[in-house]
Every structure is written in C-alpha cells, then in structure tokens.
Amino acid sequence: MVDRVSVRQLVTETHLTVYSGEAYLDERQVSVSDISRPGLELTGYFNYYPHERVQLFGRTESAFARNMTSAERLVILRRMAAMDTPAFLVSRGIEPLAEMLEAAESAHIPVLGSKLPTTRLSSLITDYLEGQLAERRSMHGVLVDLYGLGVMITGDSGVGKSETALELIQRGHRLIADDRVDVYQQDEQTIIGEAPAILSHLLEIRGLGIIDVMNLFGAGAVRARTSIDLIVHLENWTPDKQFDRLGSGEQAQTIFDVAVPKITIPVKVGRNLASIIEVAAMNFRAKSMGYDATKTFEQNLNKLIQSNSEE
Template sequence: MVQSVKVNELVEQAHLTVYAGADFLNRRLITVSDISRPGLELTGYFNYYPHERVQLFGRTEISFTKKMTPEERLMIFRRMCGSDTPAFIISRSLPAPKEMLQAAKEAKIPILGSKLATTRLSSLMTDYLEGRLAERRSIHGVLVDIYGIGVLITGASGVGKSETALELVKRGHRLIADDRVEVYEQDEQTLIGEAPAILRHLLEIRGIGIIDVMNLFGAGAVRSATPIQVVMHLETWTDDKKFDRLGNGEKTMQIFNVKLPEITIPVKIGRNLAIIIEVAAMNYRAKAMGYDAAKTFESNLQQLIEKNSLEDEASDALPNSPADPKKDGGKA
C-alpha cells in the first residue's frame, strides 16, 4: 500500500498560509517526499516534469514569471497542473501570480504560502514528508530513551521487557513504545522508532493490565519518537549458554539497511535488569565518545604480561648465586 499525506496535514505541520483552494486540501494527496522547484518548466521544457511532487516557487521562479507575458504564464501554469500535482507553494510571503491562481482553480489544486526562505522551507517539508512516507516495519519490543540514547529492548514474550521499562521510567527515563515499535529509516544511518497510535503512552504489565504512563508519571516520562541507537536483547540465563563477560563482543542487528549494535543481557532471578540496561546505555555512550573499558582492560593486561615476561628474562640472565658453605660441608 502506497503511503500518502493529505495536503492539509502539510499545511498544519509547516504552518503554511492558504492562498487559494482551501476546499481541495483534503482531496489532494502527497505520495513522494521530493520537492520540485520548477526551473526548466517555466521555459516550456516539460519532458521530465515531476508532476507528482509538491511544486515550490521561490524568489527566482516568481521573478522569472514576471518577464513572461500573461498568455505565456497562463499556458505554463496550466501545463504544470497535473492530475496528481498536490499543491503549489510560494516562499518568502511572495504573492501568487494571477495566472497561477486561475490555472490552479481550474485544476482544483491548492496554492499555499510561507514566510520562510525557500531552502529552509524545502528542508522542513522534506524532513516531514520523509518521516511520514517512509516504509515502516513493526518490531516486537520496547523502546526507551535512556539519557538521550534510544534503547530498543527485545526478547521473548514474558522475559520482562515491560517490567524493566516500567522500572526505567520510575528512574527518570522516558518511554516511547511498548510491545510494538514502528521503525522507519530516516536516512542511510538513522532509524526512528515510535509507537503505533493505538499504543501510544501505554504499558502492559502482567497482573496489573494496561497503564497510561503519561497519566501516572507525567509528560516528562514519555516521548513520541526517538532515533534507535542500540539494541539490548534479554535472554533467559542457562548454564550451557556463554555470555560476553568482557564487553568486547561485536554483535549487530540489521533493520532495513542500518546495522545497530546488539548487547545480550542474561535474565536471572536477583538481577536488576533496569540498572544493568541503564549502565549498558551509559557504557555505550562512553564508547561512542572514545572510551572503551574493555579495550582499556585488554591494554592493561597486555602491559602486565609484557612486564612479567621482561622480569622473567632478567631473572634468567642473572648469574647463579654462590654456593651455601653449610651445604658444602663447611669447606672454603
């Protein structure tokens, strides 16, 4: 199913002014995140005209139209009005040409305006549309913001993900999603996670039921979305399972085309998972800032081995000590 955004949603998000066509805002759909700035089209070249995109006019485009005759402007704007063209948008609060208003009215296309500079407006709309139109994947898990780090907690059903999230919220961290996390790729290196609308701010605790985190703990205990930076996988402790003890393992989990570091945390009676995950997130941040405790330990261990090796070599190089007179029968 093709994702789409109604033009009126873009109007609200980007704080756009409606110049004309208010009745068409709910009918026109945006299906691509790319923004078109018509340049060659204004000269009459329409071979590769991206008619399905939002058409953005800045100072350059509006100034160029002023050098055209009214007949030329009307002809060009009519050709720009495709059946799937979502909207015309004009930046810098510039007025819309009369011919644009006429052509857009005929094609039932809204004309919008903004006081922002063209580049800034284009960037703002692109970021919003990329997030709304991006392919989404639903992942079973819990997403929590810990000290500004997006931590995706995964594991088998009943392992304690939601209970751990509740303890983290009580410790001052923020819940994004419980049970199902909607993930989309913002760019080649960034994944964004958010909660499905029906589960937003809700947490399921076995034996209690559904609780509203924002209602119980306040608005500061939740976030609507966050970049996912690390995965913490909860796994039941078994004697035959080997877990990383030094923290130098490099497991990853791939979602779309982005690889995330994955840390496996054993679950056992008596272990405080919330504190362990909190410390693991702090340790991840320290690694990202250039300090790796595992590498420091390995370096110290290597230095100790080299030091002992040198001492052994020096001891072997010393001459044998004089014989003990008592052991030699008292002879000189």
C-alpha cells in the same frame, strides 16, 4: 506503510499557510517525497516535468516568473497544474502570483505558503514525507529514550521488558512504545521507531494491566518517536550458556539496510535490569565518543604481560 499523504496532513504537520484551495486539501494527495523546484518549466521546457510532486517556488522562481508577461505566466502555470499535482508552495512569505492562484483554482490545486527559507522548507517537507511514505515494519519490543539515545529492549514474552521500562520511566526516562514498535528507515544510517496509534503512551504490566504513562507521569515521560541507536536483548540466564563478560564481542541486528548495535543481557533473579540498561546506554555513548573501557583493560593487560615477561 501508507502510499499517500493528504495535502491537509502536510499543511497541519508542517504548519503551512493556505492561500487558496482549502476545499481541495483532502482531495489532493502526495505520493512521492521529492520536491520540485520548477526552474526549467518556467522557461517552457516540460519534457521531464515531475508533475506528481509538490511544486516549490522560492525567491529565484518567483523573481523569474515576475519578469514574464501575465499571459506567459498563465500559460506556463496552467501547464504545470496537472491532474495529479498535489500543491503549489511558495516560500519566504512571498505572495503567490495572481496567475498561479487562477491556474490552481481551475485545476482544484491548493496554493500554500511558508515564511521559511526555501532550502529549509524543502528539507522540512521532504523529511516529513519520507517519514510518512516509508516502508514500515512492526517489531516486538519496548522502545525508550535514555539520555537522548533510542534504546529498544527485546526478548521473549514475559522476560521483563515492560517492567524494566516502567522503572526507567520512574527514573526520568521516556517511553516511546511498548510491546510493538513500528520502525522505518529514515536514511542510510538511521532507523526510526514509534508507537502504533492504538498503543501510544500505553504500557502493559502483567498483574496490573494497561497503564497510561502520560497521565500517570506527565507529558515529559513520553515521546512520539526516536531513532533506534541501540538494541538491548534480555535473555533468561542458564548455566550452560556463555555470555560476553568483557564487552569485546560486538553484535548488530540489521533492520532494513541498517546494522543497529546490539548487546545481550542475561536475566537472573537479583539483577537490577533498569540500572544495567542505563549503564549500557552511557557506555555506548562513551564508546561512540572514543572511550572504550574494554580496550583500556586489554591495553593494561598487555602491559602487565609484557612487564612480567621482561622480569
């Protein structure tokens, strides 16, 4: 977990324009994901001014400020340029006010811009900052993208997670992380997984060593991050353990505050795990669209029982 993001990182990752303050991009840090649109502050009301946030000026704020005198604008913008204000940001390609540039330069605050509409820009910045500033956990497993679903394969060491992921990659699916997955909660329903920087694009195969998936299979075989939609747990098969045969026993694993659906697959000699996991992903997608083979089977069974009882 990081508690701050430099303004330079923000500029680079969200493709912002730097109008002034290039020298202060590393110095200024963002510590909260919320964005401030300083409407009340422009009227002189600073009782609850969130000075630690990125200050976003859209069409409304800019138009209001232009109706003020130059002296009034300078007074307000100097009050807004606090010691911990990360940056001023102007949307829609609007040129920043001269008084904004002057106040920002005096306080060593960068002035940034974007051509995006204000609402879209606010969402972009917020999503990026939430992802960077969110609490992170490390989980043991392999994360792959199957048909657009993020599937995390878990299980004891040596059960065959990486080998299964390798076969899935050969079938055209994409690797996100092997061995260790960094996870964080994006919102109330979404968990995001990504590889630690040191393990990015790498896959460890016992007896072969570490392979670079992107170099061997191309850029289309890897992905930086994905939501975790399904957990597939691989467990060594034993005759005394009962496994779900009909798919009616729904499981879930809680990561942070989100319950992620989970299925357990027994590992046994001769089973093609890659094919089974592919089908598991397709079946999960079908269920999410309202098609449940287990319910169909149960309905057919009930009809058969009912018809036999009537004879």
